[in-house]
Amino acid sequence: CLFTIFQGGSSASTTEYTVRVPKNTSKKYNIMAFNSGDKVNCSAWTQARMERDLSARRIYGEEELPEGGAGSEFGKKQREEARRKKYGIVTREFKVEDQPWILKVNGKAGKRFKGIKKGGVTENASYYIFTQCPDGAFEAFPVHGWYNFTPVAKHRTLTAEEAEEEWGRRNKVVNHFSIMLQRRLREQERGEEDDDDADKPGKKKKKGGGKGGDLRIHDLDEDLEMSSDDSDNSMGDDGENKAKAKKDKAKGKAKKKKQKSNEKDALEDSDDGDYEGLEVDYMSDESSSEEELTKEKPNKQEEHPKGIDEASESEEESEEENQNEEEAKEEEEEEEGKKTPVQVEKKKKKDSSGESETSDDSDIEGETASALFMKKRTPPKRAAGRGSAGSSRTSSRPGTPSIDSGSTSSTLRAAASKLEQGRTTRGPSADSPAAKRLKMEPSSQSPGPSGKSTPQPSSGKSTPSSSDVQLTEEAVRRYLIRKPMTTKDLLKKFQTKRTGLSSEQTVNVLAQILKRLNPERKNINDKMHFYLTE
Amino acid sequence: MSEKSDVDLTGAKLNTGVWLVKVPKYLAQQWAKATGRGEVGKLRISKYVSFTLNEELTIIEGIEDKTVSAPRDHPFTMQSVGGQMLAVFTESSSDKIALEGVVVQRAECRPAVSESYMKLKRLQIEESSKPSRLSQQLSKPVTNYKPVANHEYNQHVHKICKRARADKQQVLEMLFSAFEKHQYYNIKDLVDITKQPVIYLKEILRDIGIYNVKGTHKNTWELKPEYRHYQPGEKTDE
Numbered sequence: 001c002l003f004t005i006f007q008g009g010s011s012a013s014t015t016e017y018t019v020r021v022p023k024n025t026s027k028k029y030n031i032m033a034f035n036s037g038d039k040v041n042c043s044a045w046t047q048a049r050m051e052r053d054l055s056a057r058r059i060y061g062e063e064e065l066p067e068g069g070a071g072s073e074f075g076k077k078q079r080e081e082a083r084r085k086k087y088g089i090v091t092r093e094f095k096v097e098d099q100p101w102i103l104k105v106n107g108k109a110g111k112r113f114k115g116i117k118k119g120g121v122t123e124n125a126s127y128y129i130f131t132q133c134p135d136g137a138f139e140a141f142p143v144h145g146w147y148n149f150t151p152v153a154k155h156r157t158l159t160a161e162e163a164e165e166e167w168g169r170r171n172k173v174v175n176h177f178s179i180m181l182q183r184r185l186r187e188q189e190r191g192e193e194d195d196d197d198a199d200k201p202g203k204k205k206k207k208g209g210g211k212g213g214d215l216r217i218h219d220l221d222e223d224l225e226m227s228s229d230d231s232d233n234s235m236g237d238d239g240e241n242k243a244k245a246k247k248d249k250a251k252g253k254a255k256k257k258k259q260k261s262n263e264k265d266a267l268e269d270s271d272d273g274d275y276e277g278l279e280v281d282y283m284s285d286e287s288s289s290e291e292e293l294t295k296e297k298p299n300k301q302e303e304h305p306k307g308i309d310e311a312s313e314s315e316e317e318s319e320e321e322n323q324n325e326e327e328a329k330e331e332e333e334e335e336e337g338k339k340t341p342v343q344v345e346k347k348k349k350k351d352s353s354g355e356s357e358t359s360d361d362s363d364i365e366g367e368t369a370s371a372l373f374m375k376k377r378t379p380p381k382r383a384a385g386r387g388s389a390g391s392s393r394t395s396s397r398p399g400t401p402s403i404d405s406g407s408t409s410s411t412l413r414a415a416a417s418k419l420e421q422g423r424t425t426r427g428p429s430a431d432s433p434a435a436k437r438l439k440m441e442p443s444s445q446s447p448g449p450s451g452k453s454t455p456q457p458s459s460g461k462s463t464p465s466s467s468d469v470q471l472t473e474e475a476v477r478r479y480l481i482r483k484p485m486t487t488k489d490l491l492k493k494f495q496t497k498r499t500g501l502s503s504e505q506t507v508n509v510l511a512q513i514l515k516r517l518n519p520e521r522k523n524i525n526d527k528m529h530f531y532l533t534e
Numbered sequence: 535m536s537e538k539s540d541v542d543l544t545g546a547k548l549n550t551g552v553w554l555v556k557v558p559k560y561l562a563q564q565w566a567k568a569t570g571r572g573e574v575g576k577l578r579i580s581k582y583v584s585f586t587l588n589e590e591l592t593i594i595e596g597i598e599d600k601t602v603s604a605p606r607d608h609p610f611t612m613q614s615v616g617g618q619m620l621a622v623f624t625e626s627s628s629d630k631i632a633l634e635g636v637v638v639q640r641a642e643c644r645p646a647v648s649e650s651y652m653k654l655k656r657l658q659i660e661e662s663s664k665p666s667r668l669s670q671q672l673s674k675p676v677t678n679y680k681p682v683a684n685h686e687y688n689q690h691v692h693k694i695c696k697r698a699r700a701d702k703q704q705v706l707e708m709l710f711s712a713f714e715k716h717q718y719y720n721i722k723d724l725v726d727i728t729k730q731p732v733i734y735l736k737e738i739l740r741d742i743g744i745y746n747v748k749g750t751h752k753n754t755w756e757l758k759p760e761y762r763h764y765q766p767g768e769k770t771d772e
Contacts, residue, residue: 014580020572021565027624029634031554036617042546042636050541050623050631074716074723103541126562129622130553130577131635138577140555142562144625 018137019130028144029129032103032115038151045105053100053114101147112154115147156180471499471506473513477532480519484529487514541623542632550635552622555610556642560654564591564604583610585643592650596657604654607646615640697731705730705738710761713743717762718754 034040084091101115121127127143158166158179166179173179471494479485479493490510496503519530557565565574568591575587585608592604620637645651708728712719724739725732739745743755756762 014578017577017579018573019575019577019585021568021574022572023568026627027632028626029622029624031637032621032623032633034619034621036619038619040619042543042619042621042633043549045543045546048541048543048633050539074712074719076716076718125559126557128555128557128562129634129637130555130641131550140557140565140574143554 017132019140020137021128021140025141027141029141030144031127031146033118033146033148034113035150040149047106047110049104050101052096053102054096056099057094097145101149103149112152113149114152115149118146118148121146156183158183471501471509471513473516476510476513477517480517480530480532484522484524484531486527486529490530539629539631542630544632545635546621546633548635551638552635553639553641554620554637555640558643558645560594560604560658561587561608561643561645564594567591583612583641584608585610594654594657597661600657602654602657603650605645605648605651607648608643609646611642611644613640613642697725697729699731699734700728702738705735706742709738709742710757713757713762718756720754724755 083089098117100117101113103113103115105111105113121143127146128140129143130138130140133139162183166173475494476490479490485493487510491506494501494506494510496506499506501509514530517532519532522529522531564587568574568588573588574591575585578584578586587604587606587608589606592606594602594604596602615637622634622637624632624634626632705728709724712724712727719727721732721736721739725735728735730738739755742761743757745753745755747753
């Protein structure tokens, strides 16, 4: 119903209309305000849908726990209330009435508007909507709420962060169309990532693992660590690795090695203290070439035969091996912190050996122990052996020119501790190797060659000539009767230093003895043990 | 997003025009007192628009029994809508939304300045200037009760009573029915419900339930999965 407002003019007739304010209206009147700039024409709308925007409810509402049945807790509500009261938390109620409206005009392709409630409308004055009724009277309805409707952008927009970013680049960016394109691409990527989440984790892990593996220079590490269950072996392996690493450090060369050692550190979570027992190579003027040779050797840790070859080669170099082994041993023990009786024994034996000792032990070891273990030995042997060709040392211990003074003092300590643990029986000559070592270390590191006195008690035996053990059939029989032993064990019993035989000889003799004895065999821990019953 | 409704666009299509009138508070209050059909006054439209309040609605009662008479004449000040597009929509109790029309005219209803209006204003000012808090002398001292969490009867139940071990089956039944209602229970609450000694109850619980730290603070007991039978509708086993 249209009505004419007053027309400015002369005698305008006065019309009177009754104004009614209906009571009990079920309808609540609201204002829907649009901006003039938006050029909204309601009459042109064909279809419209409007609903409350309840997205704020999530923010307001606390985590909804089911109030009964599964997932609910007895007395949870009361406890929550008590807690809120205790801390004075006042949560504003989520009023649906105050939530914005979402208006969708003309379906999917049409416009969208968001209507936000304007506050303070009904505080000091009331708004009324006057409508004219068919009977000519006016009806006034109070306005319940005022909502300002603004159009919602349907196209993609940049977020605040992105916008700032782009603002910073505005002088550089010429092609503005690319901005949104890039954003879309980025979103796609993210979307894909999300999609592949199920698969990705596995892949990523693998990748990570692979990467970790890639970084490892030597796959051998893994093999070393995983293959052997035998304590000796594993320890040996680890020891080898460590010794190797140390060697490298000592040498200060072979970057590869260094990497490996670093890797080892990372992998094994080792600490600085690991290098405490690091034996430094002995100074020597000779055998630089040998050193180089040895350097190569570590790089090629491979087959068994190689080890054995090395072993046989090393026979020529007597002291080297011993000393090396001592070092290696020390290192191992130091690092690993584990000591099998055998190893300790060995160590002791090593310690006890004098300079003129041969490396027979190591050779024998090589043949019986795992190849890797052996390999470990030989390069160190080589490395250390260097200048130890001669027998009696006086001044500095024979060693590689590339002495690393890095861990000298620590070595001292290590040596000391080891020797203490070892047999303390040996004679005075034992001091000499120790002393020599000590002398070398202080000289390289700290002033005062004799500054560090030997904490090492009489460690090693003096000369191999004093053989406590004879490699006889009787001896072997005795051992085998007492308990089952492997060939390795047996060899340990008849160490070259004590028997006075070379490693090859020992092996041969032992083999013969075993043939004669023909002991019974038994597999213990996957190792072939011999034993006799009598 | 509950009420999703189509908007009734009849008003918009018909281009129904309405007036948006700003009305003073007291007038709105008086209008609310209207009886019968809700007639509140007369609107006179000529060169000027004015509204005359009905006689009976002119009585304004203030506090302390002060009555003022509201002015009767209220000329309307007409204003244009401007560029702004104001539509009127209604929301019914049944959550139906309808577009009633478009505002074609805005107006402000002002009282004609008169004695009665001045008095009314004065009354209003007096009312609003009164402090909301005031000191009052009391004749009797006030008895304040301090809030107590553990009331006597509470304590009694928890500590004083010695609980007797009931038959295990009975206890189990009680527990199952309790777990029917809620999934997680605090041991104290269970003791309360079952009225069993704690140790005995814990033993039984160890059989049928699991104790979880739950990650969300409390350490609660719940039934073992095999005993559970929760569904969206919620049922139980045993």
